Amino acid sequence: DIVVAAVGDALTKHPRLNSFLKNDTVLLAKDINVGVAMAVPDGLMVPVVNSVNETSLIEIAKSLRDLANKTRKNSLNMAEVSNAGFTITSLMNHDIDVFTPLVDPPQVAILGIGRITDKPVVVDGEIVIRQIMHISVTFDHRALDGVPVAEFIHTLKSNLEDPKWLKERCVNNQLPSRRN
Numbered sequence: 001d002i003v004v005a006a007v008g009d010a011l012t013k014h015p016r017l018n019s020f021l022k023n024d025t026v027l028l029a030k031d032i033n034v035g036v037a038m039a040v041p042d043g044l045m046v047p048v049v050n051s052v053n054e055t056s057l058i059e060i061a062k063s064l065r066d067l068a069n070k071t072r073k074n075s076l077n078m079a080e081v082s083n084a085g086f087t088i089t090s091l092m093n094h095d096i097d098v099f100t101p102l103v104d105p106p107q108v109a110i111l112g113i114g115r116i117t118d119k120p121v122v123v124d125g126e127i128v129i130r131q132i133m134h135i136s137v138t139f140d141h142r143a144l145d146g147v148p149v150a151e152f153i154h155t156l157k158s159n160l161e162d163p164k165w166l167k168e169r170c171v172n173n174q175l176p177s178r179r180n
Contacts, residue, residue: 001061004088005169006159007111008032008052008060011086014152016144017137018085020106026143029085035104036064037089038071045071046104048084057170092116098134108143111156112136133160 011018011032018029032053035046047067049060070076089101090113101112114134121130135156139149159165 001057001064002160002166002170003090003113004034004036004049004052004060004064005055005057006156006165007034007086007088008055009159009165009169010152010155012053013155014148016148017109017139017152019108019143020085021108021140021143022106024142026108029083031083031085033084033086035081035084035087035107036067037087037101038068040071040074045076045081046084046087047071047076047080048082050083087111088113092133098136100136101138103138103140105140109137109139109149109152112138 011034015028016026018032020027020029031051033048033050034052035048037044037046047070049055049063049067052060055063067076067080070080085107087101087104087107087110089110091099092113092115094115097114097117099112099114101110103110112135114136116131116133118129119132120127121132122128123130135153137149137153159169
């Protein structure tokens with residue numbers, strides 16, 4: 001839920017990742033609709049959380065829960081699996097730290113999330129244990145170059161690591177458009 005909100009907020013600052021490639025033309029998506037890949041017995045479904053940047057964390061969580069239930073029951077309708085400009089796929093529940101997801105055309109980018117693990121890191125010259133989540137972004141080089149993708153990753157990382165963002169977005173349900 002938090003990752004979906006963080007991605008939505010990052011896409012407001014990096015809209016080119018929220019786009020489609022059609023006939024060698026990049027078309028920016030009108031809304032920030034994020035697909036979330038979910039496993040089903042015979043494959044994968046990608047239900048869509050609409051207008052993520054305009055949706056509170058509570059509503060994102062409710063939407064994801066409802067979409068997951070419908071996915072399990074195989075009762076998603078076409079509107080619930082359409083119009084994602086960006087997709088998130090996760091192997092957090094598996095022993096996978098990092099992987100390379102495949103872009104789902106006509107989208108131009110996808111975020112892969114690995115599991116969260118405890119790792120030693122250096123903070124202020126001291127070795128401490130921190131939770132680390134590995135991410136990867138696969139993108140279509142016909143639509144994007146590495147620098148805009150790196151900037152998106154930086155924004156996403158900043159959102160997830162920033163206590164102020166977490167408090168505003170996740171505790172106070174403050175939307176990005178209302179922040180100073």
